[in-house]
Amino acid sequence: MPTDAAMITHSETDNQRPGPVVSPGSWEASPFTNGTLLGIRFANSQSLTIHKAILEKWPELSARVAAGKLDLSQFSVTAGHALVNYLYIKKYRPLKWKGPPKSFTILDSREAQELRLRLETYALTRTVNLKGLEDLVKKDIEEYATKFDMFTVMDIVRETYPVPIGDDMWFHPWIKSLIKNDLRRPEKLVQLARSQDLSDEIGALKFIVGCLTETVVSELGSLTRDGKKEASSESGDTSEATRADDNTTVVYTPAGSEPDSVSATVVHRPPAHESQSVTQEGLIPSLVPWAFHTWLRIPGAEKKVAQDEPMPVPEPEPFDFGYGTKKSNKKKRAMAALEQEPECFPKTIDDPTAPEADEAVPAESEISFSVDVDGVWVKKRDGKWGFEKRR
Numbered sequence: 273m274p275t276d277a278a279m280i281t282h283s284e285t286d287n288q289r290p291g292p293v294v295s296p297g298s299w300e301a302s303p304f305t306n307g308t309l310l311g312i313r314f315a316n317s318q319s320l321t322i323h324k325a326i327l328e329k330w331p332e333l334s335a336r337v338a339a340g341k342l343d344l345s346q347f348s349v350t351a352g353h354a355l356v357n358y359l360y361i362k363k364y365r366p367l368k369w370k371g372p373p374k375s376f377t378i379l380d381s382r383e384a385q386e387l388r389l390r391l392e393t394y395a396l397t398r399t400v401n402l403k404g405l406e407d408l409v410k411k412d413i414e415e416y417a418t419k420f421d422m423f424t425v426m427d428i429v430r431e432t433y434p435v436p437i438g439d440d441m442w443f444h445p446w447i448k449s450l451i452k453n454d455l456r457r458p459e460k461l462v463q464l465a466r467s468q469d470l471s472d473e474i475g476a477l478k479f480i481v482g483c484l485t486e487t488v489v490s491e492l493g494s495l496t497r498d499g500k501k502e503a504s505s506e507s508g509d510t511s512e513a514t515r516a517d518d519n520t521t522v523v524y525t526p527a528g529s530e531p532d533s534v535s536a537t538v539v540h541r542p543p544a545h546e547s548q549s550v551t552q553e554g555l556i557p558s559l560v561p562w563a564f565h566t567w568l569r570i571p572g573a574e575k576k577v578a579q580d581e582p583m584p585v586p587e588p589e590p591f592d593f594g595y596g597t598k599k600s601n602k603k604k605r606a607m608a609a610l611e612q613e614p615e616c617f618p619k620t621i622d623d624p625t626a627p628e629a630d631e632a633v634p635a636e637s638e639i640s641f642s643v644d645v646d647g648v649w650v651k652k653r654d655g656k657w658g659f660e661k662r663r
Contacts, residue, residue: 309322309323310323312342316348316349319349320349320356322360326360332401333402342400347392353367354396355400355405364409366393367389368386369386369389371385379424379427384420384428387420388428388432390409390413390416391428393405394406394410395432395437398440410442414449417446417450418453425450458485
């Protein structure tokens with residue numbers, strides 16, 4: 273470990289060594305010093321200061337301030353605070369009202385004062401064309417304005433934003449939303465309108481608007497009640513008609529058949545138990561008969577009608593040939609003739625050539641008919657049939 277003398281000698285030797293002189297260190301200049309502040313003048317000769325470095329972040333606004341073209345003397349310094357604060361922190365934080373806790377009129381209340389400040393700030397943002405701050409103020413106004421009727425809001429608008437600035441696409445829909453909100457509670461609006469001084473032009477206008485609102489709401493309520501009554505009565509009539517006649521089908525005339533009118537045809541169809549011979553392929557709407565579905569070419573609407581099976585033809589009674597039971601050539605020929613049915617025995621009972629059951633057979637001495645054999649069938653006087661060979 274070196275001694276103190278050695279340490280001192282070493283220090284003195286270093287100080288005597290020649291070299292460049294090092295200047296003391298320094299920091300960069302702060303942009304928030306007094307020499308870089310700019311003043312923005314507002315109403316009543318009041319001003320707010322802002323650092324030039326902050327204002328330069330908004331080139332358009334900075335150029336207008338430098339050229340002296342930014343005139344904000346019509347706005348209060350209270351509204352200007354929201355502008356300067358937004359330029360610094362990019363947030364919307366308006367000042368709070370510190371007035372008396374009670375007020376004699378609604379326009380002097382704390383809520384009315386704060387709504388007045390917000391509308392003034394909105395007009396300021398439209399003037400400096402600061403879109404970000406404008407959107408934040410609009411949302412705040414929409415929430416605050418719901419506490420008032422449209423008469424009070426319009427009084428405040430007349431003070432703070434009498435003339436819309438530029439092409440304001442938000443202001444008109446916002447006023448409409450206020451009117452719509454008041455139509456939901458017309459009794460309050462009418463009560464305010466009745467207390468107006470009719471000698472004043474604005475008071476007379478409020479009175480007229482209040483009476484008009486009351487009339488419109490009353491008429492709309494009557495129309496709504498009448499519509500509900502008609503709908504309920506029509507539904508009741510429809511259900512009764514359906515229950516009264518379950519076998520009635522309404523067939524609507526298709527478009528194009530009658531261009532000048534719409535007609536409907538009522539078709540009565542028998543109950544299901546009376547038409548069991550009709551079968552159906554697929555489901556068909558019950559209100560339209562299948563014939564019209566086929567005409568309209570609705571798929572799945574074809575029906576088949578099951579044909580009744582023909583009644584069996586009664587077999588002819590065996591004839592007594594009068595020749596005994598011996599197997600002879602005559603009997604063979606007679607059996608061959610039976611295979612070819614005579615015309616008096618039709619194939620079906622529906623044949624129009626068949627004689628009726630109750631039709632009387634003419635009484636003749638003999639009724640004969642020819643067949644394709646060497647003989648004829650002859651009915652005798654005793655009513656029996658016999659086969660005679662041709663002569």
